[in-house]
Every structure is written in structure tokens, then in C-alpha cells.
Amino acid sequence: MFAPLAVSLTSLFVGAQASGIVPDNLVATSLSGALSALKYTGVGGSGSYNQVTNMLPGEFPTCSVNPSCVTAPKAVSGNLAPFDEDMTFVMRGPMQVNNIAVYQPSNSSAATWKKASSWAANQPPENMVFMANVGGGASGEWSICGGSSQAYVGGDWQTAVATPNEQTYSGSLAAGKEVNIMTATTCADGGCDGFSRGTANQGWAGSKMVIFEFTMPDDATSLPAIWGLNAQVVRAAQYGCNCRGVGGDGGCGEIDIAETLVANSVQAVSEIYSFKGATGSGDGNYFARPAAGAAATLAAVFDVKTDAIALVRLSGFDFTQAQLPRSIVDGYLGAPAMQVAFGGNKRRSARPFHRRHH
Numbered sequence: 001m002f003a004p005l006a007v008s009l010t011s012l013f014v015g016a017q018a019s020g021i022v023p024d025n026l027v028a029t030s031l032s033g034a035l036s037a038l039k040y041t042g043v044g045g046s047g048s049y050n051q052v053t054n055m056l057p058g059e060f061p062t063c064s065v066n067p068s069c070v071t072a073p074k075a076v077s078g079n080l081a082p083f084d085e086d087m088t089f090v091m092r093g094p095m096q097v098n099n100i101a102v103y104q105p106s107n108s109s110a111a112t113w114k115k116a117s118s119w120a121a122n123q124p125p126e127n128m129v130f131m132a133n134v135g136g137g138a139s140g141e142w143s144i145c146g147g148s149s150q151a152y153v154g155g156d157w158q159t160a161v162a163t164p165n166e167q168t169y170s171g172s173l174a175a176g177k178e179v180n181i182m183t184a185t186t187c188a189d190g191g192c193d194g195f196s197r198g199t200a201n202q203g204w205a206g207s208k209m210v211i212f213e214f215t216m217p218d219d220a221t222s223l224p225a226i227w228g229l230n231a232q233v234v235r236a237a238q239y240g241c242n243c244r245g246v247g248g249d250g251g252c253g254e255i256d257i258a259e260t261l262v263a264n265s266v267q268a269v270s271e272i273y274s275f276k277g278a279t280g281s282g283d284g285n286y287f288a289r290p291a292a293g294a295a296a297t298l299a300a301v302f303d304v305k306t307d308a309i310a311l312v313r314l315s316g317f318d319f320t321q322a323q324l325p326r327s328i329v330d331g332y333l334g335a336p337a338m339q340v341a342f343g344g345n346k347r348r349s350a351r352p353f354h355r356r357h358h
Helices: 231-236 326-333
Strands: 037-041 047-055 069-076 087-092 095-105 112-120 129-132 178-182 208-215 225-230 254-259 267-274 277-280 296-303 308-314 323-325 338-341
Touching: 047 231, 087 095, 087 208, 087 231, 112 326, 208 225, 225 231, 254 296, 254 308, 296 326, 308 326, 323 326
Parallel strands: 037 338
Antiparallel strands: 037 308, 047 069, 087 178, 087 225, 095 112, 095 208, 112 323, 129 178, 208 296, 225 254, 254 267, 267 277, 296 308
């Protein structure tokens, strides 16, 4: 059994928001067990996290610099903070990904959310690049203290290449391998918050909705997952010097959108971490893992206006849509969901096998 996860559950909300409409692609409602939707409320707040300001590379053969990871407190506040900062989204295999799209409004009161980025299997991406922590060869860099930076990856989503999207992506992600998405704007061209090294790109800031169509095939040893991170984490060192913290300990933001914790489990859970603390779906509540058969479609809506993050299972989605009316986004935000109030719980999950322990 997993150790209990401390969660603060508000009453389960049934019915779309008055300002929205009920979308016709919601799956049948389930508010416990295998969830149809999960909504985090009261996400933002005022606080600070430890922003990386420099990484000292050290000298071969050992990392003798102390500290090699230089940080300084960064104060943040407001709705959705720190998830209003630019984010990247990471996938770990085994996984077959068919489509990804990101929609964003021009501001919190915009009447439409326009497609900012998209990709379909075996097609060229639009304002999206695929990256991984394999720098030091064709792109990116490597240091004795920091390890590999981000690099652009080729069609296998594993091998570094010199330029973004120079190969076609089939959408097949091997067991245990990770890849993340960024916008096509580099930090050199557009500027990025915090420290960055090697090959570095911007993520998606402000309100955003990212939609995945995917399967997570069974594998005897691997734990497929989809999660979102403050983009500063990967621009420094995803599994080393970064601002992620451990829920309430300087955390700049992570959300596990659908993470398996046991090999071949049918359950994919969600947890959220920031300077406020940590909480999640709790034991026994999860998204059903699409291990076989039809692909699943899962939308993650990050909304500054309502200070909420909604994870919503969809029966399907037309990824060719260039824009969505705000009323549809409100419909996703207001879909019947298990609601979790992010109220500043300082305790992290004690679940075993969690990816952050690896």
C-alpha cells in the first residue's frame, strides 16, 4: 500500500461554470477512483523560491567547486504563481504520442485562446521543439559538476542533433527515456528567466492549455509519465542544480499530470508542488492508464483568471482547431471534477518509487 497523501478536498463540483458551456467531448463523469477530471484550486499565492543564478562547471576529473550551484531567493505572487511562469512539459516512456497542442490567450480577459504550438506524429511541429538532457555532443553542453544540459533531439527522441526538428518524429518514446517540449524561441533570441546553459529555449508562460493524445504501453520495469515543470528547471539541470525544491522548500513548480508509480499499474496519479507545499489526487484516485487499445486524450488547463489547474479526460479532440472560445475553456475548467484545494500543505507525498527519488 502507498502511504497516505495529505490532501485538502473541497466538495466535488458537478456541472459546468455558469460562464462556460458544456463541451461535447467530456468523458463520463467519475469523481473518485478512475477520474474523469481533477481540478486544483487556489493554486497561486505569495512566496519565494530559490532561483538558480549560476552553475560553476568544475574541473575534470572531480567537481571540487563548493557551491557549484549558486541560488538566490526570488519573490513571486499572484494567481497561479509560480505556474504562470514559462513551463515545459516532459514525457517518459514507454509511450506512443500521436498529437500535442498548446493554446493560449493574449491576456486573462481574452475572448479566445489561440493555438500557440502543435505537433502530430510524422509531421513537422509548429512553434514546438523536442529536447532532452543529452547535451555535450551535437548540441548543448556537458560539465563535470552539472552533467548534460538540454539538447535538441532527433527522430528517436534520444539522440542529440545540431538543429531543432531536423528529423521526423514518429511519436514512439522508448521505455525509461524522457523528452520535453519547448517553444521554438531560444533564450538567446527571446531572453529567459533564471540561469540557462548550453542549448536553451523558452516554454509557455501565463495561461495555457496543453492537450496530449497518447498511449502508455505495459512494460515490466518502466514507469511512464507526463509532467510539467518550471522551464528554469531543465535550463539548469533537471536532476541536479535547479529551482524545483521539494514542496515548500524553495519550489518553483512541478505538476505530475499522469504518473505511474508501479510497473504495469493501470493507475496514473497526479501531484502538485510549489513553494506553497505539495498535495495531489490521494490514494485510490487516478487517471486510467491507456496501456492498450484506443489512445487517451488528456487536457491540462492552467488558468490565471480563475487561479486553477484542471486536468480533464476528453473523448477526443480536433487538433486542427486554430483557436478556442473562452467559453469552451471555461467548460473544461468547470467540468465535473474531483477538486483539490492547494492550501499550503508542507508535506510531500511519501509514495514509494516516485520519480523525484530517482
